Amino acid sequence: MPSSIRRKIAEELTGAALPFVAFCIALNLTAGQLTAALKIPLYLDSIGTILVAVLVGPWSAVLCGSAANLLAAAFGNPTMMFFIPVVAVIGAFTGVLARLGWFRKWYLVCLGGIAQGVLAALVSAPISAYLFSGVMMAGTDFLVLYFRSMGNTLMDSVLYQGLASDPADKLVSYVIVFLLVKNLPQRLLARLHGAENLRPPERTQ
């Protein structure tokens, strides 16, 4: 890993951020249990990455998403390993949006969630098409087959499937993270770097 990236990660990962990133990696892997307990048809498998991006920073979010996918492969879902570039993009993009202050207003959060979904679909489409020929061992495979049966190319079909499902999933994840951080006590948030991303900008006289 280049030393400049290492330094940036080290700058973000101080104090409470280090254990918090570990918790968010675990949250990415266990969020499915929550949605299963409530019988909600959502994945929320990048909610931890988005939380880290907002509360810690973009580099830590890239680390969080990559480690979560690596561990998901270790725990019996090997296809996740090939999607590390996608979660890296999710983490970096969300981190940049948070630094720009997009997590202060609900409408910017919604817009960011949709943009994130489109970006995730664009990044995952080539991996899904060229490595797995569109088969991800998930329910969305039927969508790919449907688009292919309509006469589209494999790449187009995978991209359409991504554009049909990813923006909705990321929008929900963004809104959940926005509501979560909005309800957290400022006293605790202040211990994490990202708290600055949530404070309204100070007015200059």
Next chain:
Amino acid sequence: MTPRIDISVKLAVVLLLWVCAFAFSWMYQALLCLVVIAVRFTIPAFRPQSQRSARAFSRFLLYSAAVAFLVLLLNSLLIRGGTSYGTILGFALYEEGLLFGLRTASRLLLLTYAVLLFFISSPLKDLIRFLQTRGLSPSFTLILLLTLHFLDHLPARIHQIFLAQQARGAPVDAGVLARSRALLSLLSPLVLSSIVESIDRGTALELRGFLNRRTNCEASIPSGEGWNFLTILILILSMVILILTIFRWLPG
């Protein structure tokens, strides 16, 4: 005692299988999938390290077999081209779709079996230690080990919060919208408690000087012992197959 194979050799085997997944035709890929399954049962160093890993491997075999069958069936039904092989419930099966399905399924199975074989036979703590000897920083190591700790404890904590919120009257059994709102009442205490725990752990780490003694931590870990001969051999083989495949793809 189980004979040990160096983690670097196992990683090289994964790389070789990945190269084969793109270089060879579907028949060789299917054959390699069978070889991987045979290796898991015959070579002691590639056997699962725990009952949990063994169960994960068996579950994934069944799951992937079902997915491979579905991929074959749906592609041959929906992608129309070439000769028709017959009908199922009035739907025709086509050659082009069947071949595409075979290529896709065999590649997918080989890619995933290779990763799975590595992870079921290599304990995560050994992998982390290997990465540490190859230069992984103590902070990353700590994050990975803490994640394993959280993974052990999170399900119980989620269950506890779920029961507590249910007892307080959270609509965990109502309609989809109400249940979605209840998700926040479960996530909020979970994230809140994790931040509190993170602050405690972070303070403890700072007090022990963890974040400022990078050189000491690195010094305590033995440095990489050079590359294993078998690893180099497998890596060279992978490179040769890759180069030959690229030459085969080139026009003319």
